[in-house]
Amino acid sequence: MTSEQYNICVRQFADRVFRFVIKNIRNEADARDIVQQSFEKLWVKHETVEFEKAKSYLFTTAYHTLIDWTRKNSRMDVVEQTPEVVMGSNHYNRFELKDSLNSALQQLSNIQKEVILLRDYEGYSYKEIAGITGISESQVKVYIFRARKNMHKILTQMEKTG
Template identity: 50%
Template sequence: MTEKEYNECVRLYADNVYRFILKNLRHEEDARDVVQSAFEKMWQRREEVDYDKSKSYLFTVAYHQMIDHLRKVKRITLKDEFSEQVAISHKPVNNLKKVLEEALSRLSETQRSLVLLKDYEGYSYKEIGQITGLSESQVKVYLHRARIQLKNYLVKPENVL
C-alpha cells in the first residue's frame, strides 16, 4: 500500500471504524484511542497490506484493539465511581435512539460487535468471521441469538414507541 492509498483509507474508513468502536465502547476518548492505534498499526504494516483488503484489515485490527482495551479496562479497579448523569447533552434526546442504545447495551460484547458489523457496516458473514476470528456458522448463530434478544427487548410494552 502506498502512502497515497493509506491516506485514501483514512479518508474513506475513519468515520466508519470510529462509529463501530464508539457503539461498542460508548466512550469517545477510548474509541478515538482505539481507532488511532488501529490506523497506526496499519501504517506500520502498510507495505504488507493489500489496498483492496485494507477495509477488512482495518476493521480486524480495530476490533482486536477494542477487545484488548476492554480486557485492560476490566482489570483496572477504580477507587472512585463517577456518575454518568453529570454528562451534559446539547441535543434533545430521541427516545427511539435511547431505546435502541439500551437494547444494544444489553447484548454481550461479541453479539453487539456482530450486530454492528452486519447491520450497521454491512459486512458479509464471511468477512465478519475473518474480522472476529469466528467461523461463518458461529457468526450466523451468534447473530441470530443477538437479534432474538434485541427483538424481545424492543417489543416489551414499555419500550414500544
C-alpha cells in the same frame, strides 16, 4: 498500498471505525485511542497490505484492539442506562426508534454487539465477519441470531414497561 492510498483509507474509514468502536465501548476518548492505534498498525503494514483489503484490515485491527481494551476494562459489560422511550413496533418515529435501538444494543453481550455492528453498520457478510473476528461463520450466524432475538426481547420489554 502506497502512502496516498493509506490516506484515502483514513478519509474513508476513520469515521466508520470510530462508530463501530464507540458503539461497543461508549467511551469517546478510548474510542479515539483505539482508532489511532488501528490506523498506526495499518501504516506500519501499509506496504504489505493491499488497498482493497485495507478496510477489513482496519476493522479486524480495531476489533482485536477493542477486545484487548475490553479485557482491561470490565466496565464494558455494565448496562449504562435504561431506555427512556418505550418502543412499540410501529408507533415510534425514526429518532425514538434509533435511540431505543442504541439502548438495546448496549444490553447485548460484547460479541453479539460486535458482530451485529459489523453486519448492520458495515454490511459485512457472515463470512467476512468470521474473518474479522476469527470465529467460524456458523458461530457468527448464531451470535447474530441471538443478538436480534435479544434486541427484540429488550425492545418488547421497553414497550411493556414504558
